Amino acid sequence: MLSYVIFSATTAGIYGLLALSLNLIWGGAGMVNLGLAGFFAVGAYASAILSLAGVPVPIAILAACAMGAAAGIGATWATVRLRGDYHAIVTLGFAEVVRLVAMNERWLTNGTDGLPGIPAPLKSVLGPQGFAVFYLCLVLTILVAVFLALRRLDRAPFGRVLKAIREDQDLAGFAGKNAMRVKLIAFAVSAGIAGLAGALYAHYQSYISPDHFQPLLTIYIFLAVTSGGVGRPAGAFLGAFLVILFLEGTRFLGHLLPGLSSGQVAASREILVGLAFLLVLHLRPQGVLPERIRPAPAQ
Amino acid sequence: MTDIIQAVINGVLTGALIAIPAMGLTAIFAVLRYVNFAIGPLATCGAFAAWVLNFRYGWPVLPAMAGSFVTVAAIGLAVEQAALARLRPSGALTVAIASIAVGIILENVLRFSFGNDLRAFDLPLMRDWRFWGLRVGPQQLQTAGIAVAMMAGVFAFLRFTRYGKAMRAVADNPDLARLFRMEPGRIAMATVALGTGLTGVGGALLGLDSAIDPMSGSRLLLPVFAAAVLGGLGSIPGAVAGAILIGIGEELSLLVIPATYRSAIGFLTILLVLSFRPGGLFGERAA
Numbered sequence: 001m002l003s004y005v006i007f008s009a010t011t012a013g014i015y016g017l018l019a020l021s022l023n024l025i026w027g028g029a030g031m032v033n034l035g036l037a038g039f040f041a042v043g044a045y046a047s048a049i050l051s052l053a054g055v056p057v058p059i060a061i062l063a064a065c066a067m068g069a070a071a072g073i074g075a076t077w078a079t080v081r082l083r084g085d086y087h088a089i090v091t092l093g094f095a096e097v098v099r100l101v102a103m104n105e106r107w108l109t110n111g112t113d114g115l116p117g118i119p120a121p122l123k124s125v126l127g128p129q130g131f132a133v134f135y136l137c138l139v140l141t142i143l144v145a146v147f148l149a150l151r152r153l154d155r156a157p158f159g160r161v162l163k164a165i166r167e168d169q170d171l172a173g174f175a176g177k178n179a180m181r182v183k184l185i186a187f188a189v190s191a192g193i194a195g196l197a198g199a200l201y202a203h204y205q206s207y208i209s210p211d212h213f214q215p216l217l218t219i220y221i222f223l224a225v226t227s228g229g230v231g232r233p234a235g236a237f238l239g240a241f242l243v244i245l246f247l248e249g250t251r252f253l254g255h256l257l258p259g260l261s262s263g264q265v266a267a268s269r270e271i272l273v274g275l276a277f278l279l280v281l282h283l284r285p286q287g288v289l290p291e292r293i294r295p296a297p298a299q
Numbered sequence: 300m301t302d303i304i305q306a307v308i309n310g311v312l313t314g315a316l317i318a319i320p321a322m323g324l325t326a327i328f329a330v331l332r333y334v335n336f337a338i339g340p341l342a343t344c345g346a347f348a349a350w351v352l353n354f355r356y357g358w359p360v361l362p363a364m365a366g367s368f369v370t371v372a373a374i375g376l377a378v379e380q381a382a383l384a385r386l387r388p389s390g391a392l393t394v395a396i397a398s399i400a401v402g403i404i405l406e407n408v409l410r411f412s413f414g415n416d417l418r419a420f421d422l423p424l425m426r427d428w429r430f431w432g433l434r435v436g437p438q439q440l441q442t443a444g445i446a447v448a449m450m451a452g453v454f455a456f457l458r459f460t461r462y463g464k465a466m467r468a469v470a471d472n473p474d475l476a477r478l479f480r481m482e483p484g485r486i487a488m489a490t491v492a493l494g495t496g497l498t499g500v501g502g503a504l505l506g507l508d509s510a511i512d513p514m515s516g517s518r519l520l521l522p523v524f525a526a527a528v529l530g531g532l533g534s535i536p537g538a539v540a541g542a543i544l545i546g547i548g549e550e551l552s553l554l555v556i557p558a559t560y561r562s563a564i565g566f567l568t569i570l571l572v573l574s575f576r577p578g579g580l581f582g583e584r585a586a
Contacts, residue, residue: 090569097566216403
């Protein structure tokens, strides 16, 4: 039971990083990243492949961040000037292409069989139990560090410029802010955090395959950010833990509804996730921890 | 050379099918100004509706397609009323994200009811026609024919009927349309019914050619978006032209890259179009 709690908390920490990443870009700049799972996958594969090739784990994780940020710039530079809808479509397509590459380039990613044996730092020294506790602490430390950095950013001039762009990009431009550059930087940082989350995930699981990076993951994170409160790092932080609680809670659905096949139970869980998301959007779009300064209503 | 001509023929035939949901997507965007990410699962709903009518109740192809249009239009209207309409004041992106949640629900309701197995339609087997070293399947021709007839129907509807003209007017300038006593709310609902109904038939037509499962519509998402973006989001003739070009591009690319990368063509097209000509072939300004 304890190891189950530790496992769930570690996963929640990794989701928390993803939620912070999404919150920076969505809550901050008002851009949608529907390809979060793709950037997560880029980070996971980058760190896994590098460390399997003998690169020390900390350096591999840093490289994964950089890869995520680079992928973010690559996916965004074409759409940063356009309406948000176009950007949403491109990021969605990006995640799909990442999955295609992961499934088909066997020489790099071992295809659908996945990559086994990814080094788990200090696992041989600490043993499985000790490793689980150590990794939970590591993930939570990184989560808190990123959280503090982003909260600092949120209150710094850069954060104010971002929110100004979210509310009215043209007006921010008139005020002398280079909106395109700010958006691109924000997206790169956000994608870098997603890459970091992916790397942490890969070294925790020590096995990754394309199945781990389903588009549904992106929806979980949207649910986390929306329910926690868009635009506030603390909201994203809280939302991630709420979502894990919700997901783990619905795991017991099968016991409540006997007579359903396992496929039907899985489908019911996803239906519940979709319904929960719609309910939050309708009933409490500002989330549990709303922004202190309310955003302007859309035109 | 024959390979290339064969690829172009196949591309036009699949492109005609992609065009139907692309028209639906772009029509909804033109009038309601949001991108509907639920069109993948809606197309799957259409495929399953047609399959149930054809396989379980023995309906022939044309009535099954009509049934599919009506079913999905009803689902689309219900979804718009229950889940999306009230979010419109929060902006187009919020509605788009909510449409993803709707898509997840629809897809999993299908998975819950029908399971993950592949299902095929009950159709007479016909031998391919061969000429000059080329092959064309009669079934492909029939589905492409239905698609072309539907396009003609949609164009006639928009050109000659009151509702069709009103839709174009609202898409062009909602405030002006209101001055002329058109009700944007009712026009919006009519557009949703038309757009989602088309999406459903598109899914059903694509299912006729192959087999269907709860994911088959979602696999269409990239080519359909690519068609709409290439033609210019909001332009119905653009969606048709874009779909044919995407169909041909996909088939031609299969001559040089592995078939598994087929949907990457859609993504590359989207990236290229948005980088160099964001309005698409016939579209409005995108910024």
